[in-house]
Amino acid sequence: MNIARYENAVLETALYPGAGTRSIEAISYVTLGLAGEVGEVANQVKKIARDDGGKVTPERHGKLVDEIGDVFWYLFSLCNELGIHPESAMGTNIVKLRVRKAAGTINGDRRIEGT
Numbered sequence: 442m443n444i445a446r447y448e449n450a451v452l453e454t455a456l457y458p459g460a461g462t463r464s465i466e467a468i469s470y471v472t473l474g475l476a477g478e479v480g481e482v483a484n485q486v487k488k489i490a491r492d493d494g495g496k497v498t499p500e501r502h503g504k505l506v507d508e509i510g511d512v513f514w515y516l517f518s519l520c521n522e523l524g525i526h527p528e529s530a531m532g533t534n535i536v537k538l539r540v541r542k543a544a545g546t547i548n549g550d551r552r553i554e555g556t
Contacts, residue, residue, distance in 0.1 A: 475515035
């Protein structure tokens, strides 16, 4: 599925308080949902270490696919509520990272602030 088709599918399935209104209610709802789903991804990774001997089992892989899909849904919903086109945010991010790479400041937490 491409980004435009996914974005449309997200809009079609957006059923939450204030959906599509760009209100603080809608923005808060999808932001909290996004945070929760990112936590679910982290929880699955934790279980790889704790329960699966450090190996990504087929079952765990399937759960990660589901949770990452939920992350995408909430992220695209947040973009919609903020009036941000996902491709724009993606492009801006790559430009920022390329500038940091060229400056030699992609070093984890040791990067120079403001770049």
